[in-house]
Amino acid sequence: MQNGCTSVMLVAGQGNPKQGAKLATIYQRANGKWTAQVRRGGRLHSNTFSTRALAEKWARGVESDIERGRITGEDEAARRTKVAEAVERYIGERIEGRSHARRDQNRLNALLTATGWGALPLPALRPAAISNYTRERTAAGCRPDTVRLDLAALSAVYQHAITEWGMDIDNPCRRVRRPSLAGTGRDRRLKPGEWERLMEAASDAFRPVLQWAVETAMRREEIARLTWEHVDMKRGTAHLPQTKNGEARTVPLSVAALDVLRGLPTYSPEDKNRSGAVFGVTPDRLTKWMAVTTVKAGVEDMRFHDLRHEATSRLFELGLFNVLEIARITGHKTLSMLSRYTHLDPATLARKLRGEP
Incomplete structure (x- = not known):
């Protein structure tokens, strides 16, 4: 008897109790419900059910999970x-x-x-x-x-x-085994003539954003959040205090990227205390602008995020940086993820093999 209730002892597994043999206790409470308890290594796992069968089933499951190392304990707060x-x-x-x-x-x-x-x-x-x-x-x-x-x-x-x-x-x-990403990555890069058509079709506000994206490999959200306070024209850098992976990074800017900044309406060389958003656009607006521009330019299956693939691949094709340097520029935390964003042009590689520019 336990608390005036019927008690049933279930021994699950053989062995010396001092070595941690599992022992489940099933007993019926005064309210008619059944409580199952499994004690192992000083820890008590307990739960209450409407029937004895459910209590026994739960106890067997807990014992099995302990045996396989799936749980080390189910404390009261967790339950x-x-x-x-x-x-x-x-x-x-x-x-x-x-x-x-x-x-x-x-x-x-x-x-x-x-x-x-x-x-x-x-x-x-x-x-x-x-x-x-x-x-x-x-x-x-x-x-x-x-x-x-x-x-x-x-x-x-x-x-x-x-x-x-x-x-x-x-x-x-x-x-749990995660679904494989093999074969799911996009490899969309700009084809000959597409860049020119996109730039021609883009609005005056969107054109510098397109140029900035392929020069910096920044994500859509990073471009939208960029402020003048974090742009250092003298050093040629743009600091991103908040990124997708939770780590800040500083992006080196090419001559073309600096020219994009100098051409913006919000830029003035005399203003040394520039502030506010650089491009003044939301991430969703960038997506809409890209959709409108690709249709107008006749460029199919091209997303704004594909420009990050394009920019990353171009950094490799320049041959100026090693893998770790490029990862530092783009903000990829792992080399496997960086490889998913890199799609080198075979023709460019062939020219390098022949020693051609």
Whole structure:
């Protein structure tokens, strides 16, 4: 008897108790519900169910997860915290005020809405459920990189709970195979004559942005946020205090890039205390301008972000920088990601092999 309730002892596995044999206890409470407890290594895992069968099933699952090293403990705070509550708290502590805050928040909320995971306690979300989600999304035609970003966002919530809130739980996303990105990267570069047609079709406001993009390899958001306070015309640099990967970087500017700045209406050589946005445009406006300009120029399947691919590839083709220097310019954190943005022109490589300019 335990607290006046029927107690059933389940021995799951053989071995010396001193060596950590698992022992599950199932007992019925006064209210008719069944509580299952699994104790291992001084830690107690406990949950309550409406039937004994459900309690036994949960206990076997916990024992199996412990055996496979999937969980080290499910503390009380974690079991009381729903996934949706963790996401909300994570957004308030980690995301708000950072770049892409709204996009990351929308991604997490959409994920919970689509899966129903928000109602689960944090330890209840298992790798199997996440694996099923990735397979279903991929089969439905969702891009692999989109699925990977979903998992990365959810994984960040769990890791934050572990490292910042001290919750002793497993991060289920780390035990799920991510969809492969092989063959999914874009390799769109400007074809002969397309650049000239784009520049001719672009508006007076958009033309310098196009030139700036291929000279600096900056992301759309970085261009939109650039302010004169962070441009050093004397040193020939543009500082980006906030970037997509969370790290600041300083971009060296070519002669052509400096000429773009000097040609802007907001630039005055006499003004040494320039301030405000350099281009005065939002990221969404850049996307719309690009769509209008490509149609007018007759350039098909060309996105604004493709200009970053173009610029990165041009840096390699110049032959002036090594890989690490180019990564420093473009802001790519890994060489594998940098390689996805680099699409060298075979004709250019052939000329280099022949020693031609």
